[in-house]
Structure formats: C-alpha cells, structure tokens
Amino acid sequence: MTAKRVLVAYGTTHGATAGIAEQIGETLREDGLDAVVLPADDVDDVRGYDAVVLGGALYAGHWSGKAERCAERNADSLRHRPVWLFSSGPLDRSATEHDIPPVPSVARQMQLIGAREHKTFGGSITARTPGLLARSMLRQGKGGDYRDPDRIRTWAHHISGELATA
Numbered sequence: 405m406t407a408k409r410v411l412v413a414y415g416t417t418h419g420a421t422a423g424i425a426e427q428i429g430e431t432l433r434e435d436g437l438d439a440v441v442l443p444a445d446d447v448d449d450v451r452g453y454d455a456v457v458l459g460g461a462l463y464a465g466h467w468s469g470k471a472e473r474c475a476e477r478n479a480d481s482l483r484h485r486p487v488w489l490f491s492s493g494p495l496d497r498s499a500t501e502h503d504i505p506p507v508p509s510v511a512r513q514m515q516l517i518g519a520r521e522h523k524t525f526g527g528s529i530t531a532r533t534p535g536l537l538a539r540s541m542l543r544q545g546k547g548g549d550y551r552d553p554d555r556i557r558t559w560a561h562h563i564s565g566e567l568a569t570a
Contacts, residue, residue, distance in 0.1 A: 526550025
C-alpha cells in the first residue's frame, strides 16, 4: 500500500508560518505519510493529493491573502478531500494557553471548502524577521517566538491519526 499523499501549503510574509508548515510536514512524514510542503502561491491544483493542510499568517485579524487565494482557486477539489486549516499570529502565549477560534475570513474558508478543523498557533517576530513592521514591533517590545513545537507536532499527529482511520 502506498502512503497517503498530503499537501501542506502556507501563506507567509515573514517566514513564521512557513516554519510551522515545515514542522507539520516533517511530523506527517515521520508518521509514514508522503507530505509535500509548498508556498500557497505555488499551488495551482490539489487533485494529486489525498489530503491538504493549509495555513496562513494572521495580520490585523485577517488571514494571509496567499492562503485565501489558494483555498478559493482550489475550492472545488478541496471539497472532495480531507482538509485542515491553521493560522499563525498571536505574539503572546494565548494560542498555547487555550484554543483560539478562527477569525471570520478563515471561518468563511472553512465553510467554502468543508475543512474538518482549524488550529491557531503563536507567531514569531524576532530580530531575524525582515521588514519595517517587524523592526517597529520589536522597538515597541512586541516581539518574540511564540510557536509551540510540541503543540504543532501533536496536531500533526492528530491529522495522521485521522487519515489512518479514514
């Protein structure tokens, strides 16, 4: 039997969401799945995958336009396979302390494509993050890396488990 092929696509601006996607992909591969990690802009057709995990960065309460466009571009195909969505963004420990519901734009995408689940992970703005916004936030003391690797891996194992029983 061949391993299920899973696409992990992401929309990121500064790289934190890409890091989460890579960690999800790595965990899915450890669980025996054939996971491919790609930027959402590079995804034109999801029909070659058995399942999809799609993530986007949150900025000012809005999901990444790259992730949204990927979902809309592939909506017909996504409705016919298992899909999970994730967001990254809070620059505090809130995403680790409790489940954060999807922002309205993500909730709309969940309905559009019939996503099974959504998870919000903490974001990251550090001295290595490029851009004026990142530098401004760091000067205001609003930076840090709030991604929780254990929580990300646990969620990816959960997805593997669901795919194993499907």
